[in-house]
Amino acid sequence: MAVIRKSFSGGLSADEEILLEEWLGSDEENGREYSFLKSLYMWKNPPFAPDEVDDGRMPWRIRRLLLKNSIGTNVFVRAYRIVACLLLIPLAGVLVWALTDRPSDQDSVAMQEVRAPFGICSAVTLPDGSEVVLNAGSSLRFPSVFDGTSRAVELSGEAYFEVESCPDRPFIVRTGGLDIVATGTSFNVEAYSGEDMIAVTMVEGEVGLYAPDDRFVRTMMAEDRLVYSRNTGTVDETAGYSYRYISWKDGVLAFRNDPLDSILARLGRLYNVEFILMDESLAHKQFYATFNNESLESILKLLSMSDNVRFEQVSGTGAGSDHGIRKIYVMNREKH
Amino acid sequence: MDIFPEYDDMVLWRAVERNDHRAFSALYRRYYRDMVLFCGSYVRDRQVCEDIVQNIFIRLWNGRRVLAVRNFRMFLMKSARNACLNEMKRGGIAGSYADYISRTCSMYADIEGYILYSDLESNMMEVLSSIPPQYREVFVENRFKGRTCKEIAESLGLSYRTVEERLRKALKIIRTRLKEYDDRTKR
Structure with a gap:
């Protein structure tokens, strides 16, 4: 017993090692018992504080991987049965309806518009590396180059955003009713122009919401969902988060x-x-x-x-x- | 931080095989801390342990179509142990000790006996309260307070052999009971 205990913290003598090895080798069951005793020991004597291990948030490198893969594999492996949602890469130029210089009132940065036609979803990579999945019948306008202070895009319809982190340059989604301001987060916005409601579903991170008159409405945290009414300006947050609000992108x-x-x-x-x-x-x-x-x-x-x-x-x-x-x-x- | 407590591991893993990354992050949250602590039993550096576990999850996602996962938890633990042993060899942690550990561990120590931190955390008190008090006393003194059998024998006025025997029995019961919890939740 004492030898087993000592082996957990290290520093067995050569004789003791041999003793332990003999015991372990003598019966298969002893191996399991050794592991069990070790787990008890580690529970009471962890090498570092368990609370220091943050399990609430996946590191960015894993989250990026998830997003990339969920788009890529769908296209190749399941293409034959995807009637619902073809996730196309914007290279398929069909999707770019207009790539025109517009006399902008801000400056002369070219605006692009990507539109997912009815019946097709499309994936867009923005100039800053942020990823957007546009639901069918939705469109997104964004400048070909973001300026130094912010990253503003205009959404009509529904889209899922995975925003590249950059705290100095807030990422702004304008919906013609509610502005969503983020730094590096994942969230879903549903804002069809014919409908009164705008629904925002947070997946990870945090965003701030602003009303059309630039009035600050509130912040949203991971796994929040709220529905905003364009007409009344009221906020309803009874719905609660669920994967179903974003599952369309998969x-x-x-x-x-x-x-x-x-x-x-x-x-x-x-x-x-x-x-x-x-x-x-x-x-x-x-x-x-x-x-x-x-x-x-x-x-x-x-x-x-x-x-x-x-x-x-x-x-x-x-x-x-x-x-x-x-x-x-x-x-x-x-x-x- | 279990976001789908009602689903067991394999249900979630089947969903992962079908590209569901919600299920993937549920598994991640369910096991991340436990696996980092499990690695801590081999490698003492927290950052190294976290990297090891993150890499395992990356490999799991990338290989979700090809990996033959029958028991998710065992799969994780085996991957983690192997990664730790590699890390120990690579990092040259006190040469002979690492050699010794990897030799004995890979040959005999069966990780099936290992109970994860959060399971001990949530079930230990209940298991303890259900075993005979004489056994419990010896177990607590020895395992939690770190007193030797000899010291316990003296303070309780028992023979050394009796204390040893009670400790052995206590451990046996606790192990069986914890295993039952494990099988019942079978997450």
């Missing part, structure tokens, strides 16, 4: 008792279809479902299996007609 659609109308709005943007609700009572029906890179057809099939909803494509609205936007009637199965 091609995962997660609905947790969400009403049908908001589900359809999401699906419509993602698959470039227009849903026509034939029965208003359906709008508030709630659904609980998770879809991982599934086709629109199979999603609709699953939705209609779980409730009295029926989907029917409006004839003559396939590809080619009416800008290629498909229209789908949403009906109540009992009535029609």
Whole structure:
């Protein structure tokens, strides 16, 4: 016993080493017992204070790796089944709608606009190395070079930001309603121009929020989520953080008792279809479902299996007609 | 800092295999501190230990499609032990001692017996309260207060052999009980 104990802190004599080795070798079980005794010893005599080990925050080099990989592998390995969300690299110049010099009122820095068309998500790397994933139907405007004092971008729609750390030059997301000011953090912003609400979901780090009149609203910490109303200027933070708010960037659609109308709005943007609700009572029906890179057809099939909803494509609205936007009637199965 | 306590390790790992980095950071948070402390039983420098564990997690993410992980915790511990032994060889920590440790540890010491810090932290008191008080007394005096069996025997008026026997029994019960916790949570 004493020899075992001594071996944990080191400094066994040669004789004692031999003794210990013999004991360990004599029975397989002794090896496990030795490990157990060692864990007890380390628990009471840790070589450094356990509290010094910070397990709350992954180091930046690992977080970067996660972001890069989640985009890269999706494209190569799962391309064949990604109907939901094609993550394209901006090199596919199709996505760059306008790359024009605009007579800017600030100075003559060229603004770029990247737009993810309906049905496609796209990944953008900004001039400072920050990574942005744009959800379908969203657009982002940013200067080709950030100036020395700040990094401002304009968002319409939804995007996930992974901001390169640089405390001296705040990173600002303008949404036409709420400005989000960050230094080095990850967060998701949902700010569709036709909608009243702006939702900010924090993943890591900290941001500050400012109202249109530059009034400071509040700060947000990791794993906070809040919804801001453009009209009333009120803030609702009852939702709470969940991976589902950002899962779209990984091609995962997660609905947790969400009403049908908001589900359809999401699906419509993602698959470039227009849903026509034939029965208003359906709008508030709630659904609980998770879809991982599934086709629109199979999603609709699953939705209609779980409730009295029926989907029917409006004839003559396939590809080619009416800008290629498909229209789908949403009906109540009992009535029609 | 467990963000998905309701999911066990392998559920999260399967999600990691499908690129879910939320699950990955859950596993990271669940094990980071414990693994750094586990490395501390080989390498005394905290920064080195943290680097070792971070590198293991990087390798896990990069290899998520190819690594055959059957028991996540064991996988972590084995990787950590091997990395520590390499580090010790490389860093030339007091040559002979490192040699000796790596020899005996790799040959005999079975890390399956090792209980992680946070598990001891959360279960030890309950286990202790459930064992016979005579055993507990000897165990606490010896393991927590660092007194030798001889000293305990003298102060309690018992024979040396009795103290040794009680300590042995206490350790055996504690080990079995802790193992049960381990299997039950089977995280």
